[in-house]
Amino acid sequence: MPLYEYHCKSCDQTFELRQKFSDAPASECPACGGSVEKLISQSGFSLKGGGWYGDGYGGSKAAPAAPACPSGGNCAGCPSAS
Template identity: 55%
Template structure:
């Protein structure tokens, strides 16, 4: 379930609420008891971390191993000579 941010237009109180996407937006402020809450627009709260797990997930056929193919093609090339 996503976390939504709300701000009261009457008193300025800010809060977060864990709600289903199908739930109706909250309207009553817990701080001043007025029906003045509005949803805030905010960034998603997750990061993609790791060693490339997202690069190979959900791919099929020849696109399955992009990281391995890139490493293999670099190792196939002859090394440049230092002068």
């Protein structure tokens, strides 16, 4: 069930209520009985990463190839490895 945030106009208290989508919005403060207004608050999740579209349908970009080692792939023989 979603969590909704309300603000009381009388006692200036902010509180949260867990309600069903089908429930009517709260109309009075549980502390003082004053009228309340529903607040718009920031969501608790964010979408990160490529997601299904970027991973499956957006086309994939090949990773750049690693630079070839002049010694045939064995970096122990490279002058910069010593």
